[in-house]
Amino acid sequence: MLPTALGHAPDPTPTSSPSQMVGQRYSLREAVGSGGMGTVWRSHDELLRxxxxxKEVVIPPGVPSKERELLCERMLREARAAAALNHPAVVSIFDVVTDLGRPWIVMELLDARSIADIIKDDGPLPVRDVVEIGLAVLGALDTAHNAGVLHRDVKPGNILITTPGRVVLTDFGAARSPNDTPLTSTGLLLGSPQYIAPERARGRPFGPASDLFSLGSSLYAAVEGRPPFDRGDPMNTMTAVVCDPPDDMLRAGALAPILASLLAKAPEDRWDLQRTQAELTALLSENSGAHNTASETAPGKAVALRGSSSYREAVSKERVNQRIVARDVSPGVPRRHRASSGVSDAGSRRSASVRRGTRRQPTQFEQTSITSVSEQTNSGNTSGRHRRIAANAAERRAAKQERRDRTRNSSWRHREHKSGVRLWLVLTALLLALVGAAFAVNYASASDAPTAATGTPTTGTTATGTP
Structure with missing residues (x-):
């Protein structure tokens, strides 16, 4: 069924209720989600059973007629943009109907949670899961960009993970196609301040690189548990997006250089989609071991959900790989700090046995794993990444030292200024005291002069006096 033309602006949105029929075909069951512009209902197709x-467009009361037209046009644009894409990481659109003077988008029902909900309920995601999510979303963006569609609102709330582990990019309401006319409305910002690209925040031309910046911010939030530029209110947050570097990454590990490249301020300085895919695939292969192939890391690959048996198995395997890799490629990390770098408790037990003089022999599994990691290191698969990590660490240390020097110099100049002010006050006080003393002496001399002129002359002062 094709949507009918909207000949007039729809009336303010009435309240929808369960059991209501839409388009004489779809029965509303229950509301499963809501946002600033719409409500998503679990419904039943009476025709196909x-x-x-x-998705129902919700227009707040009091919105002008022209504004309501723009909101409905954005809803139709979302349906057209998503329906034009065929990718497992893009939600499927089944139908668009017009009822009660506004459009309703009929789409596939997903039993899923957004990354924003996962972060809120379970905390940050493991690096491996974030890499797989990034590859899936990159596949969806690649399909969209090849079709000339920009998403313009990539954020954790629009990235869903289904129960089987499928990653889906949703909400193309802010998407822009080449044949679409620009939609502008007073007071509406297309995109979320925490994840919007700097060029869009400054009102400058934008392109596919803007979606990659938003993806980098979303992956940062997934692995760190917080947005990279959140300052509390939208204005300060957008100022930080334009002017400030992202907050320090504490959990990203080997993913940090990729995120830093995606979060570059200038669009021309960011990695393109193909290079980002290649780097994420290489990182996933390194973390998975030499037996993983590129076909296993294709976009759309399932990601295990927290709490499931597949998730626990994946986490267990990842921890084993991290322990082995950390022992081999992080020799410079002090042993007392290796717990945060992924070194297992077995390493501590081994060091304790060495101190006691009884060295534990590695098991066959450990020996095989160490040999595999050594072969990867000898073949140069990880040397480049280690050099990048070391270079980034050196840059952070240099920047931190530079901030310390600036603070030290500023405090020293402040102390010098205070000392100079004190010296000036002392000299001024002395000068005033000298001026006052000189004035007092001159005043005293002026007072004594008339007395000396009119006084009685002494005996020896007259020339004609009696001898």
Missing amino acids: RDVAI
Whole structure:
């Protein structure tokens, strides 16, 4: 069923309720989500007898007629943009109907949680899961960009992970296609301040690199548990997006250089989509071991959800790989700090046995794993990444030292200024005291002069006196 033309601006949105029929075909069951512009309903297709999701545009009361037209046009644009894309990481659109004077988008029903909900409920995600999510979303963006569609609102709330582990990019309401006319409305910002690209925040031309910046911010939030530029309110946050570097990454590990490249301020300085895919695939292969192939890391690959048996198995395997890699490629990390770098408790037990004089022999599994990691290191697969990590660490140390020097110089100049002010006050006080003393002496001399002129002359002062 094709949407009918909207001949007039729709009336303010009435309240929808369960059991309501939409388009004489879809029965609303329950609301499963809501946002600033719409509500998503779990519904049932009475014709095909299947469950679907229907997105309803919600227009707040008091919105002008022209503004309501723009909101409905954005809803239709979302349907057209998503329907034009065929990728497992893009939600499928089934139908668009017009009922009660506004459009309703009928799409596939997903049993999923957004990354924003996962971060809120379970905390930051492991690096491996974030890499797999990034590859899946990159596949969706690649398909969209090749079709001339820019998403313009990539954020954790629009990236869903289904129960089977499928990654889906949703909400193309802010998307822009080449044949679309620009939609402008007073007071509406297309995109989220925490994840918007700097060029878009400054009102400058933008392109596919803007979606990559938003993806980098979303992956940063997934692995760190917080946005890279959050300052509390939208204005300060957008100022930080334009002017400030991202907050320090504490959990990203080997993913940090990739995120830093995606979060570059200038679009021309960011990695393009193909290079980002290649780097994430290489990082995933390194973390998975030499037996993983590129086909296993294709975009759209399932990601295990927290709490499931597959998730626990993946986490266990990742921890084993991190322990082995950390022992081999992090020799400069002091042993007392290696717990945060992924070194296992076995390493501590081994060092304790060495101190006691009884060295434990590695098991066959450990020996095989160490040999595999050594072969990867000898073949040069990880040397480049280690040099990048070392260079980034050196840059951070240099920047920190530079900040310390600036603070030290500033405090020293402040002390010198205070000392100079004190010296000036002392000299001024002395000068005033000298001026006062001189004035007092001159005043005293002026007072004694008339007395000396009119006084009685002495005996020896007259020339004609009696001898």
